[in-house]
Amino acid sequence: MKLLASNYDGTLCYGEKVMEEDSQAITEWQNAGNLFVIVTGRSKESLDKYLERDGLHPDYIVTNNGSVIFDSKGNLLKKDCLDYVTAIDTIYIAKQTEGVASYVVNDGLHRHRIVVNDKIRDVRYPTMKEDLSEEEVMNLTEYSQIVLSMANSDLASEMAEEFNLFFSENIEAYANNYCVDIVAKHVSKGTGLEYVAMYADVDMDDVYVIGNLKKDVSMLEITQNRYAFFTSPEEIKQMCEKEYTSVGELVKEIL
Template sequence: MKLFVSDYDMTLYINEHIDEKVLDAIKRWREAGNIFAIATGRNKFSIFEQIEKYNIGFDYLMANNGALIFDNERKIIFKETIDESEAYKVVKSIFDKFGATVEIATDECIISVQSKVKNDILYSDAFKIGKIIDIEEIDSIKNIIQINKMTNNIEKTKTVADFINDNFKEVIAYGNIRTVDIVGKKVSKANGIAFLENKLKNKIEKIFTAGDSNNDIEMIKKYDGYVQINAGENIKKITNKYFSLISDIMNENL
């Protein structure tokens, strides 16, 4: 039995579309007795909406970069939250240094934290925001799974991620193109895969991983994975194994 772990955005879902060849390959991969997992930085509300929209079959889902892991019945089998006092400090520091809104994922909903002026841009579609609060109310939020900060460009994303990683030791920030994902220090897609390995014991003969961004680097390195051909050069340099569609990899290994 083989395990295939795919990132979602710009790996499985490319340019706001999933190719029918990819959906067919996932179906045949699972019908052959193999396991398919999605690993994404998206929160559970956003990724489940996508799964329903495209009718994506899966065995396991890692949301929030592996902070939440679900089985194919959507039951949580793993959860890692951020220490609340650390999370509050992170959010307040982001506001002080960079301004604008910060989004927080909890079990219940996605919360957008606004500044006092209340003229911030809200990223409702991107994060499926369910509640809006002021920065003064931050201490009321419990059970924090992930913190997100949207930016204007990749350079600002790197600046924010570097600031978090340089100043806070209990969290890790993954800078993607225009989004910084902040999770507990032990959270990563690679550690999520390790959890699945342990859960499945000795049933897995080979693991395949595919991704395109900074939050995919560790799992690609650890499991000798593949990088999407249009990924940034800093990601492509970690391997010489590239793909256009994940179906290319699946079809070769069925």
């Protein structure tokens, strides 16, 4: 049995939706007795509607950059949370920092958005409604991920560097285009995928990974069977065995 893991946005979903030929290839992969895993920075709540739309039924989903892991039936297998004090400090900093449009907290199952500056165009969460007050958000007991939506990608990179510098013992901050994804220390897409491989009893030699983002590096590094999506930055292409224009193209070669 083999396991194929893919990043979602920008790899499996390149454009507005997953291509039909990719969905069909993944189904063939699973019908042959193999496992398919989506590893994403998204929450399960934001991913589910797209999986249904595209006819995808992954065997496991690693969400929130490795913080929260689900099986094919939606059962929660593992959840890592930020230290509460650090989470509140993160929210406070977001409120005081120029260039933050909004922040979104995720408790592992649900996400909640708070607008920080409505004068900044919120590229990441333009239509997401506020369903809790800020007081209610700060009274939550668990935070698996906090996402800061920034005015531009340069600010996101700078903010991620600052968080990793000043909270180095407690968090991992990942710049992701206009966003900063913040999770607990030692949590990554790589740790999430390693957990799935161990849980499913799949040897690492039988794990195949494809991605396109810098934050995909941690999961690409766990196996020699690593592949880059063709839009990946050069540093990712150089560490990978080969690059592909679609997940379906990769499936046809390794099936």
